[in-house]
Amino acid sequence: MEVKSNNYSVYIGKDVLEDFNSILEDCQGEYSNIFIFCDENSAKHCLPHLIGQVPMLIGSELIEIESGEHNKTLSICQEVWETIGESKADRKAIFVNLGGGVVCDMGGMIASLYKRGIKFFHIPTTLLAQVDASIGGKLAVDLGAHKNQIGLFRNPDIVLVDPKFLNTLPERHWLSGLAEVLKHALIADADYWTFLSGMDLQNEEFLIALLQKSITIKNTIVLEDWEEKGIRKTLNFGHTIGHALESNALENKGDLLHGEAVAIGLAVETILSQMTNSLTSEECSIILDSLKGIFNLEPIKEEDFSDLIEWMRHDKKSDGAQINFTLLNKIGQADYNKTVSENVIEEAMYRYNSFLNESL
Ligand SMILES: NC(=O)c1ccc[n+]([C@@H]2O[C@H](COP(=O)([O-])OP(=O)(O)OC[C@H]3O[C@@H](n4cnc5c(N)ncnc54)[C@H](O)[C@@H]3O)[C@@H](O)[C@H]2O)c1
Numbered sequence: 345m346e347v348k349s350n351n352y353s354v355y356i357g358k359d360v361l362e363d364f365n366s367i368l369e370d371c372q373g374e375y376s377n378i379f380i381f382c383d384e385n386s387a388k389h390c391l392p393h394l395i396g397q398v399p400m401l402i403g404s405e406l407i408e409i410e411s412g413e414h415n416k417t418l419s420i421c422q423e424v425w426e427t428i429g430e431s432k433a434d435r436k437a438i439f440v441n442l443g444g445g446v447v448c449d450m451g452g453m454i455a456s457l458y459k460r461g462i463k464f465f466h467i468p469t470t471l472l473a474q475v476d477a478s479i480g481g482k483l484a485v486d487l488g489a490h491k492n493q494i495g496l497f498r499n500p501d502i503v504l505v506d507p508k509f510l511n512t513l514p515e516r517h518w519l520s521g522l523a524e525v526l527k528h529a530l531i532a533d534a535d536y537w538t539f540l541s542g543m544d545l546q547n548e549e550f551l552i553a554l555l556q557k558s559i560t561i562k563n564t565i566v567l568e569d570w571e572e573k574g575i576r577k578t579l580n581f582g583h584t585i586g587h588a589l590e591s592n593a594l595e596n597k598g599d600l601l602h603g604e605a606v607a608i609g610l611a612v613e614t615i616l617s618q619m620t621n622s623l624t625s626e627e628c629s630i631i632l633d634s635l636k637g638i639f640n641l642e643p644i645k646e647e648d649f650s651d652l653i654e655w656m657r658h659d660k661k662s663d664g665a666q667i668n669f670t671l672l673n674k675i676g677q678a679d680y681n682k683t684v685s686e687n688v689i690e691e692a693m694y695r696y697n698s699f700l701n702e703s704l
């Protein structure tokens with residue numbers, strides 16, 4: 345399946361890499377060096393399949409970084425720029441980002457800024473990167489514990505989504521990606537939410553349908569509002585709380601994945617949607633029970649509440665003193681730029697903790 349975006353396409357399916365080989369054959373001569381950018385896990389688990397399917401990549405230069413969000417920094421970008429500079433990469437060089445959201449976000453940024461921009465392809469290898477990070481042209485690195493503070497908007501030249509890469513993905517990262525998948529359904533498509541209640545990720549047809557649906561939802565929203573002036577903000581559902589939890593964990597060297605933070609964010613922001621927007625109590629309970637059934641939701645430590653509020657105040661989505669949220673008005677529909685006061689946010693975090701306690 346091909347999903348058309350602004351000036352590039354996302355190809356989804358089992359044969360996408362073979363097609364990629366033909367694309368490279370057809371444009372031989374239009375590019376110079378090819379760099380494959382990856383981390384140690386995508387190098388180990390995904391590179392052999394990629395090279396096996398795309399012989400045109402044999403002889404490419406491999407650039408491997410250490411995995412993990414704490415490596416999504418400008419100083420690692422600098423090292424990579426120096427490396428490709430030493431390899432005499434010119435403006436016709438190509439960057440192939442093979443990995444999860446960290447590799448795609450960073451690799452895209454490295455390519456976009458090198459000599460004012462060289463071509464880059466995303467080959468996402470985690471569920472999260474396939475349904476979310478590789479789509480929409482947002483590229484960034486973190487600044488200290490502040491998430492995605494340094495970055496830009498620039499589209500890749502191609503995105504290739506091969507579900508086979510997910511065979512080696514650890515359970516924790518499957519769940520992390522599912523948080524974004526559920527978000528897509530909650531903000532945009534009630535039928536998709538129902539479809540997801542029959543979750544069967546072992547079933548390849550189900551998985552491909554899920555990839556196609558989530559990518560289409562994200563792409564449709566992005567096409568309408570690439571620079572996030574309006575409707576694209578709905579994709580931030582779960583992320584005001586989620587990013588605060590993630591930053592707090594990054595600063596304290598905690599072990600919390602992006603999607604794990606988002607899963608908690610979805611739950612708290614669902615409660616907020618019921619408290620301050622028109623989400624009914626009934627739908628609120630349906631969502632919370634589903635989230636609890638899927639994720640191993642952790643309570644939010646009360647002693648962290650004030651730090652979390654501080655992180656939210658500094659979030660890019662907030663303006664000045666106001667903390668803004670995307671909130672549901674029903675399953676499948678969301679409103680953005682909803683300002684919520686600190687005490688209401690705290691109350692929602694208390695209610696979230698009580699919900700987890702009650703259902704123990
Ligand atoms: N640009 C965007 O629009 C956007 C959207 C959502 C998330 N993000 C960003 O994406 C990042 C999170 O992405 P992620 O969850 O993919 O994290 P990640 O890139 O850290 O990947 C998760 C882990 O899986 C490993 N891995 C990757 N592919 C594998 C495979 N096929 N088999 C086994 N292991 C594999 C990685 O080495 C890593 O250890 C965050 O930095 C987040 O901010 C960006």
Ligand SMILES: [Zn+2]
Binds near residue numbers: 476524583
């Ligand atoms: Zn996210």
